[in-house]
Amino acid sequence: MIDRRTAIIGVAAFAAVGTAEGLPPDKVETQAPAERVLGIGGFFFRSRDPQQLAQWYQTNLGVDPVPTDYSHKPWQQAAGPTAFSPFPMETKYFGAKELGWMLNFRVRSLDAMVAQLRKADIEVKVDPEKYPNGRFARLHDPEGNPIELWEPAGAS
Numbered sequence: 074m075i076d077r078r079t080a081i082i083g084v085a086a087f088a089a090v091g092t093a094e095g096l097p098p099d100k101v102e103t104q105a106p107a108e109r110v111l112g113i114g115g116f117f118f119r120s121r122d123p124q125q126l127a128q129w130y131q132t133n134l135g136v137d138p139v140p141t142d143y144s145h146k147p148w149q150q151a152a153g154p155t156a157f158s159p160f161p162m163e164t165k166y167f168g169a170k171e172l173g174w175m176l177n178f179r180v181r182s183l184d185a186m187v188a189q190l191r192k193a194d195i196e197v198k199v200d201p202e203k204y205p206n207g208r209f210a211r212l213h214d215p216e217g218n219p220i221e222l223w224e225p226a227g228a229s
Contacts, residue, residue, distance in 0.1 A: 108186045113155065114223040115177030143205045175219040183208045183224035197222075 120126045127138040137148040160166055180186045187197050187210055199210040207225040214220055 106189060108180070108182065108189045110178035110180055110186075110222070112179050113177065114179035114225070115221070117175040117177065117221075175221060177221040177223055179228075180222050180224050181228060183210055183222060186210075186222055 130136040131138055140147055183199070187199055190197050190212060195212060197210050197212045200208065205226060207223055207228065209224075210222040212220050212222070
């Protein structure tokens with residue numbers, strides 16, 4: 074039996090070597106959609122003391138807090154593979170049984186991604202406002218978890 078850590082390391086190694094696009098057609102299980110998310114644009118979660126927790130992340134892990142205005146740059150992550158793996162509800166891997174979160178994915182074209190999702194009968198609400206840092210839309214996964222799509226300013 075393979076443990077989660079081994080699986081995550083394997084996913085990262087596979088991503089570093091190549092993608093399913095380089096595999097023979099008989100080895101690819103599903104065809105990738107035309108529009109794909111580009112990466113994680115933000116991860117939002119609840120905290121009893123957000124300011125103190127943000128300080129802890131900055132001090133201990135080097136993750137700068139979200140800027141308070143658009144004249145400052147946000148924390149920049151290094152490019153690289155990302156393991157994306159849903160876990161069973163009964164997992165003990167995370168510790169606490171209940172976690173509140175929202176995942177933000179960067180996208181190349183918000184309009185194309187929204188059209189693709191709606192074609193698949195997924196409800197998506199596009200924020201009509203264009204912000205200095207880009208455009209946004211909101212949807213929920215099948216379990217009701219919120220997901221935000223973000224097209225950074227100047228992306229399309």
